[in-house]
Amino acid sequence: MTELGFLKKENLVEFLKELATKSVVYVPVADDDVVAFKLFQENSTICLDRPANIPPKTVIFPQYETLLTFTFSKKEEQPDKIDVKIQEKMDFKDTVIFAARPCDAKGFTVYDRVYKDSDIPDPYYVGRREKTVIIGFSCPNVSPGCFCTAVGSTPSDKEGSDILMTEVSGGFVLEPVTEKGKAVIQSKFIEDGSKYLEEAQKKQEDVKNKVKNPFKKAGKPQISQEKFNDDSFWELALSKCLSCGACTFLCPTCYCFNITDENKIWEAERLRSWDACMFPHFTLEASGHNPRPTKFHRFKNRVGHKFLYYPEKYNGVLACCGCGRCIRYCPVSVDISKVVDELSDTNSENKTLTSNGGEA
Amino acid sequence: MKNPYLPELATITKIIEETPNIKSFQVVFNDHEKMKTFKFEPGQVGQLSVFGVGESTFVINSPPTRMEYLQFSVMKVGEVTTALHELHEGDQIGVRAPLGNWFPYEEMKGKNILFIGGGIGLAPLRTLILFMLDNRKDYEDITIIYGARTPPDLCYKDDLKEWESRPDVNLILTVDNEYPGWDKRTGFVPTVLNEVAPKPDNTIAITCGPPIMIKFVLQNLVKLNFKDDQIITTLEKRMKCGIGICGRCNIGSKYVCKDGPVFSLAQLKDLPPDL
Numbered sequence: 001m002t003e004l005g006f007l008k009k010e011n012l013v014e015f016l017k018e019l020a021t022k023s024v025v026y027v028p029v030a031d032d033d034v035v036a037f038k039l040f041q042e043n044s045t046i047c048l049d050r051p052a053n054i055p056p057k058t059v060i061f062p063q064y065e066t067l068l069t070f071t072f073s074k075k076e077e078q079p080d081k082i083d084v085k086i087q088e089k090m091d092f093k094d095t096v097i098f099a100a101r102p103c104d105a106k107g108f109t110v111y112d113r114v115y116k117d118s119d120i121p122d123p124y125y126v127g128r129r130e131k132t133v134i135i136g137f138s139c140p141n142v143s144p145g146c147f148c149t150a151v152g153s154t155p156s157d158k159e160g161s162d163i164l165m166t167e168v169s170g171g172f173v174l175e176p177v178t179e180k181g182k183a184v185i186q187s188k189f190i191e192d193g194s195k196y197l198e199e200a201q202k203k204q205e206d207v208k209n210k211v212k213n214p215f216k217k218a219g220k221p222q223i224s225q226e227k228f229n230d231d232s233f234w235e236l237a238l239s240k241c242l243s244c245g246a247c248t249f250l251c252p253t254c255y256c257f258n259i260t261d262e263n264k265i266w267e268a269e270r271l272r273s274w275d276a277c278m279f280p281h282f283t284l285e286a287s288g289h290n291p292r293p294t295k296f297h298r299f300k301n302r303v304g305h306k307f308l309y310y311p312e313k314y315n316g317v318l319a320c321c322g323c324g325r326c327i328r329y330c331p332v333s334v335d336i337s338k339v340v341d342e343l344s345d346t347n348s349e350n351k352t353l354t355s356n357g358g359e360a
Numbered sequence: 361m362k363n364p365y366l367p368e369l370a371t372i373t374k375i376i377e378e379t380p381n382i383k384s385f386q387v388v389f390n391d392h393e394k395m396k397t398f399k400f401e402p403g404q405v406g407q408l409s410v411f412g413v414g415e416s417t418f419v420i421n422s423p424p425t426r427m428e429y430l431q432f433s434v435m436k437v438g439e440v441t442t443a444l445h446e447l448h449e450g451d452q453i454g455v456r457a458p459l460g461n462w463f464p465y466e467e468m469k470g471k472n473i474l475f476i477g478g479g480i481g482l483a484p485l486r487t488l489i490l491f492m493l494d495n496r497k498d499y500e501d502i503t504i505i506y507g508a509r510t511p512p513d514l515c516y517k518d519d520l521k522e523w524e525s526r527p528d529v530n531l532i533l534t535v536d537n538e539y540p541g542w543d544k545r546t547g548f549v550p551t552v553l554n555e556v557a558p559k560p561d562n563t564i565a566i567t568c569g570p571p572i573m574i575k576f577v578l579q580n581l582v583k584l585n586f587k588d589d590q591i592i593t594t595l596e597k598r599m600k601c602g603i604g605i606c607g608r609c610n611i612g613s614k615y616v617c618k619d620g621p622v623f624s625l626a627q628l629k630d631l632p633p634d635l
Contacts, residue, residue, distance in 0.1 A: 067365050070411040084411050084452045088363055120603045120618075123361045229632070256607030259365075259600045263412030270365070275606070283608050285598050286438030289571055291611075291634045301610070304632065309613035 005174035005185040006193030007165075012172075015189040016040050016098060023094040023133070026059050028052045037097065048099055048167070051143055051323065055104045055252035056097045060128045061111065064273035065089075067124065067259070071267050092127040096184070099137035103148050103323035105160035107252025108134065110321070113314050114255060124272070133180050136161025138203070142210045145324030147337050150213040152220065153321055156204035166200040173200040214337035215344065220318070223307055224345035234296035237339050240332040243295045245276035247326035247336070253306070253319045256282070277302050299334075307340055364603050367409045367454025368394060373429055375449055378515045379508075381436045382480055383445055384421070386429040387453060399458075400424055402465060402487040403594060403622045406457025407602050408432060408444065416440040417599045417617065419484040420457060423491035430455070433483045433515065459602045461622050463488050463592065468564050472501040476577050478549045478569025479508050482515050484594045484621070485568055489523070496528060503558060507534040507549040511542050532556055550576035553584075560586040568594045571635055578625055588626035595621045595635070611635070 007015055019025050025040040030047035037056040038044065066089040073083050108129065115125035139146075139155035148155060158164045162181030166173045173196045176182040215221055227233055248254040258275035261268055275282060278298050284290045292298050310319035320336070327335050374386040385408075389395045402423055407415045416438070422431035436445045447453065465488065473492060475485045485504075492499050504523060508514045514533065523529045534545040534552045545552055549569060558565075565586055567577045574593055581591050597609035597616040604618030612631040614620065628635075 072411070080448075081450060082452065084369060084454075086366065086369065086411075086454070088366060114605055118604075120364050121361060122603075122605060123363050124365075126361065255605070257600070258606070259415065261410075261412050261414045268412035275608075277607055283598055285596070286441065287570075291597065297634065300632075301634070304612065305607075305610070309610065312613040 003176065003182070004193035004197055005176070005190040006171055006196055007174060007190055008171040011189040012046075013042065015187060017042065018187055018189065019096050019098075019184070023096045025096045025098055026056060027098045028056075037100075040098070046099070048137065049140060051101045051139070051325075052104075053325070053329065054250060055107060055323070055325070056100050057104070057107060057111070057252055057255075059095060059097050060108065060132055061125060061255065061274075064271055065124065066269045067272050068270040069267060070270070073266075090123065090127055092131045095128070095132040097132060097134045099165065100134050100161065101139055101323070102136050102155060102157040102159075102161065102164070103146075103153060103321035104252045105134050105136040106153055106157055106321045107160070107323075109160045110253040110310070110317075110319050111255055113317070133162045133184050134160060135174075135181070135184070136164045136177075138164060138166040138200075139207050140167050140203075142207060142212075143324060143328070145327035145335075145337075146211055146322065147214050147324060148322035149208060149211040150215050150221075150337070151318050151320050151322040154204070155207045155211060166203060168196045168199045168203065171196075173197065175200075214335075215341045217344065217346075220316075221307065221340050221343075222345045223340070223343045227343050227345075228300070228304065228308070231296065233343070234300050237342065238296050238299045238334065241278075241295050241299060241334050242332055243278050243280065243298070244331060245278040246329055246331065247334070248276035248278055248302070249274060250325040250329055252321055252323055252325075277305070299339075303336065303339060303343070306336075307343075364456070365601070367407070367415075367456050370430075370453055370455045372447060372449055372451050372453060375447075378433060378517070379513045382433055382515055383436075384431055384433045384516075385444065385447075385453075386422070386431050387455065388429050389455070390452075395427075398427070398430075401458070401462035402491045403460075403462035403484055404458035405460050405602075405617070405621060406430070406432065406455050407459065407599075408434075408440075409454030409456070410440055410443040410447070411452070411454060413443040414440045415454070415456070415600070416444075417459070417596075417602065419487065419594070419621070421483040421486045423487050423494060425491055425494040430457070433480060435480045456602060460617055460620055463566065463594075463622055465491065469498045470500065470562075472561075472563040473499055473503070474558050474563055474565040475502070475504040475506070476549060476553055476565060476567040476569075477504070477506045478573040479513065480515060481567075481569030481573070482506055483568075485566060486516055486519065488566065490519075493526075493529070500562070501530065502528065503530040503532070503556075505532045505534070505549060505553055505556060507536070507547075507552060509536050510539050511535055548576075549573050550580050553577060553580050557584060560584060560590060564590055564592060566592045566594075575635070582625075588629060589624050591625035593623060593625070593628070595623060597621075 026037040029038040035052040036054045071085045115122040162178045306319040369390045370387040376384040418432040523531045600606040604615035609616040
């Protein structure tokens with residue numbers, strides 16, 4: 001699929017307006033200091049020069065959603081019996097995520113293995129995912145804390161995107177990645193972009209070379225089991241962690257959730273909401289027993305999940321896209337890339353990373 | 361696509377007060393066809409819904425050989441279990457089942473079976489005990505070591521009476537301390553296990569109880585020369601989704617709700633010690 005399109009900068013808003021006639025369109029909007037994906041409006045202050053503070057996972061995996069509704073009723077002749085009617089809440093609209101950074105688009109592929117391609121797929125996730133087109137946006141620059149190239153990705157990685165957009169002089173080159181993406185650029189605002197190919201590739205290469213690798217050794221970080229299981233390592237690395245959970249909420253691959261009921265007398269809702277493995281209550285059992293009682297246990301699980309447990313289940317693929325948000329926004333500057341580097345086995349050879357974050 | 365979060369409506373047909381804080385609920389699906397075709401294996405669990413309060417995970421402790429109803433035993437400890445305790449016969453609940461893996465009962469055929477349970481930890485063992493008693497000829501000696509804090513805290517008192525009277529079951533009961541009218545053993549389950557000192561030859565040990573009991577039972581079984589693959593336990597964790605997604609019941613890469621709850625000690629040794 002190499003039919004490149006080109007969108008003139010001055011046509012951007014018109015193109016989005018056109019998309020918005022058919023789909024719900026989310027764009028990165030700057031609101032004071034915070035960039036987040038919001039519903040596109042004609043006067044939206046679209047921000048492309050820095051990555052959103054909050055990844056667009058909110059669009060497909062909302063912060064909270066209703067899974068089921070329960071309606072209760074009583075019959076006069078049976079005053080002691082309450083009947084229950086259960087309804088599924090599934091109403092998914094055609095959606096476009098515009099200008100997701102490649103790390104964020106790739107984050108959805110980490111979700112996909114768990115929520116979509118599993119033996120028990122999650123119909124709420126799949127419903128939204130299949131109705132969503134992701135327009136990825138090659139990073140025009142590198143932000144502090146970014147380390148995508150160290151985890152097998154690049155600032156112009158196509159994995160997870162339906163179209164990859166790269167900024168060139170005067171506009172954007174649009175490269176369709178999937179059939180879904182190809183359909184979206186069938187627009188009167190999209191011209192032939194083949195003559196911009198070289199410029200786009202050069203730009204992608206330039207940005208890629210600017211990404212810093214925080215790891216001492218090249219290749220896929222091989223975590224030493226001995227260090228990983230050493231409690232004193234975690235106590236030292238994590239002494240300042242506040243257990244605030246910001247790292248998990250801002251992570252494009254963190255997908256843990258809670259299910260709770262909200263009761264309103266004659267009806268109730270079963271809600272799913274984001275949850276975080278960094279919170280003490282996450283694993284606390286009613287008996288008072290907690291299998292992960294301290295922040296050290298919890299952070300160890302988080303790092304373990306991204307760099308050991310997830311790869312063990314999915315052919316070595318890491319559950320980290322190197323977006324750097326957990327490093328940029330941690331209030332006490334806990335740096336996962338440093339922790340992983342310190343955990344790395346210095347004696348063994350690193351395996352070569354493949355483009356999907358797996359090993360060769 | 362099937363919605364794994366959608367519970368099946370069921371009616372509570374009987375409630376049994378097992379102990380001062382444990383009740384057993386016998387439930388049948390409202391859809392009679394579903395009840396007839398429902399299949400599960402001993403050791404599998406289900407999520408019970410109290411609508412408007414929430415869901416919690418319990419083992420199906422009636423065996424698949426007795427399908428008139430599904431039985432779940434609930435200790436009153438948290439929000440959902442308290443709400444369950446307030447329900448009456450005839451009330452509606454939701455059931456998502458079966459979830460998780462099960463006891464490898466095929467591989468246990470022709471072997472001596474040693475059950476070691478504490479408190480409500482007898483629930484998953486009960487499923488397998490009844491299943492094995494319904495297929496008695498497939499198994500050799502069946503020994504059950506079961507303990508609770510006090511005699512009133514022992515679950516399934518009718519079953520215990522029956523097992524005690526059966527010549528083909530060796531039942532050993534214990535309570536933590538002396539108690540008026542109690543003439544059987546006293547002492548914690550791991551200690552009683554040491555006193556009984558069962559032989560590991562051709563034997564599979566299956567244990568469930570509070571985490572601290574499981575920990576010492578596992579240690580003592582190893583001291584009694586049981587090999588890691590001769591020891592099986594079934595774990596409990598806080599669970600929400602029940603399908604290995606939501607992230608709270610994992611031990612390393614394994615999810616207790618989906619890859620478990622049944623694990624051999626050999627399998628557990630490969631995982632981080634997050635019990």
